[in-house]
Amino acid sequence: MRGQRVQRALTGGGTPAETRRIISWIFAAHQMGGALAGIGAGAVRTFSGDYLLAFMTSGLACLLASLLVLRIRGPRACDSACGLTGRKRDLTFRGPGTEGSNPAPSSSESRANLT
Numbered sequence: 001m002r003g004q005r006v007q008r009a010l011t012g013g014g015t016p017a018e019t020r021r022i023i024s025w026i027f028a029a030h031q032m033g034g035a036l037a038g039i040g041a042g043a044v045r046t047f048s049g050d051y052l053l054a055f056m057t058s059g060l061a062c063l064l065a066s067l068l069v070l071r072i073r074g075p076r077a078c079d080s081a082c083g084l085t086g087r088k089r090d091l092t093f094r095g096p097g098t099e100g101s102n103p104a105p106s107s108s109e110s111r112a113n114l115t
Contacts, residue, residue: 006022037058041058044057
């Protein structure tokens with residue numbers, strides 16, 4: 001539920017207040033991670049005398065993050081076609097001049113049009 005709310009807010013479907021709140025949390029988490037990395041690198045330098053371990057650790061963290069990004073799936077076909085009701089809309093193109101929600105032709109009508 002929360003993931004859908006975040007996706008809706010970041011793709012323009014949420015309220016401006018939701019979008020500001022989510023972007024603020026992302027910004028705050030990024031700043032806290034940067035501060036923690038700086039403190040960690042200083043501690044590594046104090047104990048080992050160089051930054052090699054800190055650089056190797058940050059490189060591994062970047063590699064892990066890039067692998068996790070590859071697992072992100074795009075929106076499902078229904079996500080853009082389903083409104084708040086969750087029902088699939090009929091997105092079949094019916095040709096020029098056919099506005100509105102025309103019912104889909106039955107299988108006998110489709111076969112008749114092919115012959």
